[in-house]
Amino acid sequence: MKMLLVLVLFAVGLNSGSAAKLGVVQTEGGRVEGKSHRMGLMRSVDVFKGIPFADVPGKWEKPKPHPGWSGVLKATTYRERCLQVTLLQTKTQGSEDCLYLNIFVPQGRKLSTNLPVMVYLFGGAFLLGASNDVAILGDSLYDGKEMADRGGVIIVTVNYRVGTLGFLSTGDTRMPGNYGLWDQHFAISWVRRNIHSFGGNPDNITIFGQSAGAASVSYQMVSPYSSGLFRRAITQCGVSLSPWALQKNPMALTKKIARKVGCSRTNEDDMLACLKISDPVGLTMAGKIDSHLRGRLFCPGVVMDLLELSPVVDGDFIPDHPSKLFQNTAQFDYMAGVNSMDGHIFAGVDVPSINRLKANTTTEDVRGLLAGLTKEKGTAAISSAYGVYSAHWGSAPDPSVVKKTVADMETDFLFLVPTQIALQLHANNTSGARTYSYLFNMKTRIPGFPSWVGAEHAEDLQYLFGKPFATPLVYFPRHRDLSGYMIAYWTNFARTGDPNTGDSRVPAPWPAFTKYHRPYLTINHKISKSSVSYDLRSTYVDYWTTTYSTLPSVKTQDLD
Template sequence: MSLIGGILLAALCLGTASAASLGAVHTEGGMVEGKNVRMGFLRSVDVFKGIPFAAVPGRFEKPQPHPGWEGVLKAKKYKERCLQVTLLQTGTHGSEDCLYLNIFVPQGRQVSTDLPVMVYIYGGAFLLGASNDLSFMGNSVYDGREMADRGKVIVVTISYRVGTLGFLSTGDASLPGNYGLWDQHAAIAWVHRNIKAFGGNPDNITLFGQSAGSASVNYQMLSPYNKGLFRRAISQCGVAFSPWAMQRDPKALTKKIAEKVGCPTDEQMVTCLKMTDPVTLTTAGKVALSDMGNGPVLHMLEFAPVVDGDLIPDHPSKLFHHAAEIDYLAGTNSMDGHLFAGMDIPSINEKRKPTDPEEVRNLLAGLTLEKGEAAANLSYSIYSWDWGPNPDQEMIKKTVVDIETDYLFFVPTQIALHSHAKNSKGAKTYSYVFNMPTRIVFYPSWMEADHADDVQYVFGKPFQTPLAYFPRHRDVSGHMIAYWTNFARTGNPNEGESEVPTQWPAFTETGNPSLMINNKINSDSVKRNLRARYVSYWSTIYAGLPTI
């Protein structure tokens, strides 16, 4: 054969070669057919969108099994999000028919089998969110193709009820609450029962999530209902101990909602709420943006899980024995609290507008309201101890971010990590801080990673939309996908199919190393006893002060 002929034959083979594909898949509800998306030479991802994992849920009821369907379900379009208020709280969108999941299966020359499975739970303050949330340059932020292809794992994104319909509770049997958590549990159980048909290993499932989804992951770890359903868990910026992640007075909130929709607050309240129009109920749960500035935004986030004596049988601090055999990787972003701090004290983002130290004192008074004035004064002294007589504005503004990051995210996560390590029976624990500088150009020059900055990297957006990023962003995205998918595969982020830039030591009860994650990870990226002064303060000294 001539050289030219050989080149032509090779080109023909390259042009016609394709990766394997699942085709139609048999599930417990019936056959489903997705779409095969090419990712590279002999690489593709089978994408299934909108597979129902439960029936249309009853109002304030646990999810029930889906009745199934005839023929082949064309799983090629995302379904509507669960009914919720819009981001700006001006209306509602979504549907009560919303319990669906999406599956991304990587393929090579042969159909994949026995792959690790990663199930993602979205965030949104238990008020907002969707498994296909926020289209970014034509793709959902939670599109799992890049992560599946690069990490050789199956990625599943699930939906759950939020806001009034997902988390309203009376704190007793008449309206126990946690309907959104029950939806998550139903989705996890569905994946465990059905994922083998998609090429997944039902005995190697990892949950991961961000913000409210991160706290949800922690709750699912602690629930006895999930025993044996998943093996590992990753919390990105939120745990059950986070002050926004538990509703401590659910009946008061439910009475307030009842009054808004014209229901009585006596023994007829729950019956009336169940008969009320769902859009009206959802609207009644919106955040009152007009109240912003009258105290920390934290107090405006009212919907959250409750200790229901069932799915969550006790306070989270007493439930970590249920997670004794679940490997756990958890961390926060270095300036996670900035999103909240910027709403509580807007001047921190304005270069020409000073932030008065009295504003810092007032913020701490609002955050520590339940402990009284003495707690506010003590907290202020803890955070201003190194200011000196004339602190510069950058120091004051960064202190505001540190306060909200510590209180809302970092310290609760460290407490959860210690609790997991203490109760472990062979399971590994890993801690991290993501500190890649934010890409939001109008933020101060000193800004590092804000709340939710990590999500784009975990889902491989710098690879999926390369023109919107620089090489350094692809570096950190590659590192995170490698660590996350190695952990899902083996329980150790250092071991798996992907190379990592440095060894990440396990977090133990007596030692607490954390990996600083950015685009320049090396052996110096492992830090110990991060913010120990503040962890000790919030977890021991402040926690020991009497509640008033």
């Protein structure tokens, strides 16, 4: 009897000590109700899935406010992704009714108030992806519960239009493009207006993203429309200066899409009128990566050329080349970095021999890749770049050294160098805001890759979103260490603008990147004071930013 009484009292105590819940929340469009997920003793996360931040968008139109709803919206299931091709590009998935966001709010014994807010923009080459992409053992890769709970921040993940419907452009006012960027802007603006009702601080919003999502964050930073909208930004493996992140000849691509859907016309306005009434599914399929190019496996440097749909200089949201707009970033604290092998997956497509144990990668392969990457500068660039990248080989280089060099070339060109330029431009322009640089180099967990492969593109995300805690059976303690470190640095930065200072302890101090000093933190499971180094790959950064950039450009044929 006594034991039963103890158990009852314990149960009552547990119940009365459970975490607070938001319940029904009033937003500008109407009331919403999410679901509370228990995370530990007196800790939970309120999750709201599928809240509309805009109305169903018109084709190639800016987003418009949602008309609202009556009653209580049950925000308990993710909404469809924006219409896009599938990963194998054989069909489409998603809907035009897709402008929804998801909110993860950590709770303790009392309702949370004034929390920092982190808005995540997904990657996917501006072609595919969603706010709830890639389920890992049940939960989306971008599920924000662990990060919210462990970092004491509100996480918001948002959908935006991708592919043809998100980024097709004529390069002028008829179809200016950047619809996906406008969607992101609209979502961030909605968060600023409404997050107070969820316990967030509208004056402390950080936007962060990976790959095309990181380039999107970078575009939001440089846009004049973002002044005062958020406070900090984090780009992971991509910036607006990445060579794949800007359409150079939008009208030529629009004409190519028009041909594919039967809208080819001599008169451009007739062509556009035809496109406007074309089936969205057909238009989306027309924007897929060209299979006849993919079948060539691969003309060197072609991977980059295949990523055609991306933002444009539209004279409005992006009024000039992004490199000329960094004065607009001076107000934001900025953290940026890359993964040590960001380019490996792309290099393996361009030069397949690098991943074959018994195949050698020849000097012709290396020169061929450089020819593809540097074609806008002509043959002079091939020799000069080859000289820089082969300088450490010696007379009889180990085959694995040559293969790793190929991956390094593509990492530098597509990700690392543009990120270093963006960091420098931010540090040069800032007045009071801080800048931080990192290199993520946790060894790959992908089986079958050669031993020299470091951190693959997108491998940082599983740690940042706390998967080693959410699904502990498929990770080791070292992975949980790394996950804890990343969540601490990222959420401290969101809270204070300094990754070292906040509610979470960090393993080592991370010095700021400045106009004249360029420290960076190497991020893996063994972070210590010796993880701080200076001038990341400066030989190669200097080559691309000075020697290469001063070489004369050659005339190239238009797409059309």
